Amino acid sequence: MTIRVLVADDQAMVRGGLRLILEDQPDIEVVAEAADGVEAVELARRLRPDVCLVDIRMPRLDGLAVTRALHPMRVIVVTTFDLDEYVYGALRGGAVGFLLKDAGPALLVEAVRAAHAGDALVSPSVTVRLLRHLASATTPPPSPAPLRPLSDRELEVVRAVARGRTNREIATELFISLSTVKSHVSGIQTKLGLRNRVEIAAWAWEQRLMA
Missing domain, CATH: 1.10.10.10 (Winged helix-like DNA-binding domain superfamily/Winged helix DNA-binding domain)
Incomplete structure (x- = not known):
């Protein structure tokens, strides 16, 4: 089964690079590119891709708003990690994964396949660092108590x-x-x-x- 992907980033060179990496895989096809958040939402709603790869910083509509608008579609948010401390909002907005912009091609492909398979987390080396950073760099609202205690x-x-x-x-x-x-x-x-x-x-x- 071919995984249909939408790539949204305001830099044409970045979009082109992501397309080359993804389409080098036999099971992945980039069905659309978007240069800003509004275009990303319009294309995603029309084409219904399996996975949307969305830059968190884009004109007109940022990655947080795009993620919320497209929920429950599978959105991977791309972050620069050190600068984008508000990725927490993307997670709460329904993103099913996240990726550092300096991640290599193998991790990019792994992220897309993981999102398509329903696995939100990519790899411990990325996940643990990012979530630890978010836990220390943000002050989220108190989480609700479990509806029932966890075993x-x-x-x-x-x-x-x-x-x-x-x-x-x-x-x-x-x-x-x-x-x-x-x-x-x-x-x-x-x-x-x-x-x-x-x-x-x-x-x-x-x-x-x-x-």
Whole structure:
């Protein structure tokens, strides 16, 4: 199955570079490019791509507003990390992933495939640094208490998700089946009132579970 991607960035050279990297893969096709946020929303709603790769800083409509406008479509927000401390807003707005602008081609491709597969987090090296930075650099509103308490096993899964582990890696680490991991993740989202794995990870860092 071909993954259809929309690329939104205000720099033509960046868009062209991303297209070259993505279309070098046999399972990925860039179906559209957008030069600003308004164009990104219009194209995404018309073409319904599988994944939208969105720069967080764009004219007319920034990546935060684009993410909110396109929810529940799968949006990966691109950040420069040190400057874009408001990525937290993108996560809360429904983004299913994020990527550093200096990430290499392999990580870009991994991010797109992960988003398409429903995995919000890309890799521990990116996820942990970014979420730790957000936890220290922002003062988010208090997270709501869980609708029901999390079990010890669910807390283990939460910590693994926040470290950027995939479902398969969690299954291996905790010696449980893949279907059990998926069941735990679904149950955690329900108990916490969260929409995806990124929000689970953000919640874990807010609650200082990763200290």
